[in-house]
Amino acid sequence: MLRQQDRRQFLRATGLAGAAVSIGAQPLLSQQPSSSAPKERLRVGFVGVGVKGSAHAGNLLAMEHVDLVAVCDILERQCEETQQQAERLGKIIPTAYFRGTRDFERMCAEEDLDLVYTATPWKWHTRVCLAAMNNGKHAATEIPVAITLDDCWKLVETSEKTGKHCCMMENVNYMRNEMAVLNMVRKGLLGELIHCEAGYMHDTRWLKINDYGDGLWLGDHHAQRNGNLYPTHGLGPVAWYSNINRGDRFEYMVSMSSKARGMDLYAAKHLPEDHPKRRRKYINGDVNTSMLRTVNGVSIIIKHDTDLPRPYSRTNLVQGTRGILRGYPEFVVCIEGDTHQHKWEPGTKFLDEYDHPLWKEVNSTPLGKPKHAPLTEPIVKGAVWHYDPVRELRNGDFLEDYRYVEALRKGIAPDFDVYDAATWSAVTELSERSVADRSAPQEFPDFTRGKWKTNSPVEIVV
Numbered sequence: 095m096l097r098q099q100d101r102r103q104f105l106r107a108t109g110l111a112g113a114a115v116s117i118g119a120q121p122l123l124s125q126q127p128s129s130s131a132p133k134e135r136l137r138v139g140f141v142g143v144g145v146k147g148s149a150h151a152g153n154l155l156a157m158e159h160v161d162l163v164a165v166c167d168i169l170e171r172q173c174e175e176t177q178q179q180a181e182r183l184g185k186i187i188p189t190a191y192f193r194g195t196r197d198f199e200r201m202c203a204e205e206d207l208d209l210v211y212t213a214t215p216w217k218w219h220t221r222v223c224l225a226a227m228n229n230g231k232h233a234a235t236e237i238p239v240a241i242t243l244d245d246c247w248k249l250v251e252t253s254e255k256t257g258k259h260c261c262m263m264e265n266v267n268y269m270r271n272e273m274a275v276l277n278m279v280r281k282g283l284l285g286e287l288i289h290c291e292a293g294y295m296h297d298t299r300w301l302k303i304n305d306y307g308d309g310l311w312l313g314d315h316h317a318q319r320n321g322n323l324y325p326t327h328g329l330g331p332v333a334w335y336s337n338i339n340r341g342d343r344f345e346y347m348v349s350m351s352s353k354a355r356g357m358d359l360y361a362a363k364h365l366p367e368d369h370p371k372r373r374r375k376y377i378n379g380d381v382n383t384s385m386l387r388t389v390n391g392v393s394i395i396i397k398h399d400t401d402l403p404r405p406y407s408r409t410n411l412v413q414g415t416r417g418i419l420r421g422y423p424e425f426v427v428c429i430e431g432d433t434h435q436h437k438w439e440p441g442t443k444f445l446d447e448y449d450h451p452l453w454k455e456v457n458s459t460p461l462g463k464p465k466h467a468p469l470t471e472p473i474v475k476g477a478v479w480h481y482d483p484v485r486e487l488r489n490g491d492f493l494e495d496y497r498y499v500e501a502l503r504k505g506i507a508p509d510f511d512v513y514d515a516a517t518w519s520a521v522t523e524l525s526e527r528s529v530a531d532r533s534a535p536q537e538f539p540d541f542t543r544g545k546w547k548t549n550s551p552v553e554i555v556v
């Protein structure tokens with residue numbers, strides 16, 4: 095019997111896709127919209143207001159043209175925190191939904207909403223986005239949008255069928271250096287793009303053994319899966335640099351995991367012998383390295399490295415025919431004709447020169463001073479970030495929320511679409527498959543079904 099993914103590939107290969115592919119017997123009716131009807135005020139419902147969700151809810155509450163009218167969490171106290179946050183800001187008090195893990199479905203069905211935004215644990219993201227779109231609402235989700243290829247396809251097909259946006263909110267794409275690099279790439283500073291290296295290198299061992307917040311769910315993934323579980327912080331900006339789904343696309347990838355030692359050692363050191371989080375075996379390789387190749391010949395290395403002692407990094411290395419730059423541990427460049435030919439040099443002057451116009455706006459208008467509590471004042475006990483760029487993170491987050499809200503208000507295409515969400519998230523299952531098969535190459539699905547050839551680059555580019 096053909097797997098669902100293989101069945102789709104077969105149908106596309108035989109040209110039957112447009113006519114016959116259906117999910118739940120629903121034919122594909124239309125393409126995902128590039129625009130929607132403009133709307134002066136947006137009504138938003140939020141699902142999952144823990145560490146990250148409460149920060150996004152704070153962003154939305156700080157926006158003049160947004161009414162956060164509903165909030166859903168399995169914990170009533172989290173809903174109450176959001177209600178109190180709204181009250182403090184003099185905004186509408188959102189209706190609370192806290193009757194269990196599927197109560198977001200009731201919220202999506204009952205509430206009159208333009209957008210449903212979720213920051214739940216990973217396994218709920220697809221379900222919330224599907225419930226939103228199937229009830230006529232646009233969807234936004236924290237990363238990743240899905241952890242299986244089948245779910246990626248379901249989201250693409252539901253977005254196309256309902257005509258609703260489904261955006262995966264990758265805040266790193268909006269961070270200052272990443273946006274300046276995007277500007278450099280677009281303006282040709284590096285010449286033709288050849289190679290990138292990025293990733294999520296962040297010691298989060300402590301998060302996985304906590305008995306609150308991410309500790310309740312993140313470690314389960316590390317105990318059950320082996321691959322790149324969190325690819326999009328590194329891959330999102332690289333996908334923008336290389337115009338993925340907009341002139342180029344990921345063609346195939348290979349992935350390799352090291353052995354897994356970090357979490358077992360950490361749990362043994364910090365937890366009592368009979369603790370369930372110590373007794374279980376963590377199988378996700380401490381360092382996972384994937385290599386992707388695009389149709390246009392760009393090579394990309396993406397790493398996932400969260401279970402060993404190490405400083406935070408996303409690498410963010412970009413190399414082209416004119417030179418190379420690297421984001422971590424500090425921003426350095428080597429550009430032919432502009433810097434020493436064989437040495438890294440500090441890239442501050444390039445960051446200043448290529449600062450993205452959106453970031454100039456952030457620093458010169460009230461946009462840069464969101465009224466919500468910063469992430470250093472977490473609602474969830476003890477959930478303080480262990481790396482520094484709180485300000486950068488807050489403003490990158492604010493910008494991503496602001497951009498999506500403004501796109502919906504104006505009825506224009508958001509910076510991300512469902513194809514980006516599916517493509518970037520697909521790395522999780524593809525890496526797991528490759529790791530399980532001695533790093534065998536995995537074909538990337540073309541979620542755009544050929545539209546990558548004619549789609550224009552992300553409009554955020556200037």
Ligand SMILES: NC(=O)c1ccc[n+]([C@@H]2O[C@H](COP(=O)([O-])OP(=O)(O)OC[C@H]3O[C@@H](n4cnc5c(N)ncnc54)[C@H](O)[C@@H]3O)[C@@H](O)[C@H]2O)c1
Nearest residue numbers: 142143144145146147167168195213214215236237307308
């Ligand atoms: N982009 C970033 O920089 C960044 C940073 C941190 C977390 N995240 C992402 O945000 C998401 C949430 O992470 P977090 O750290 O806030 O986790 P968290 O555990 O602190 O918050 C999750 C919240 O969802 C609630 N919840 C769980 N299941 C639910 C359900 N079925 N319906 C409604 N509510 C439910 C929980 O009670 C909790 O309040 C994850 O996808 C994570 O990867 C992204």
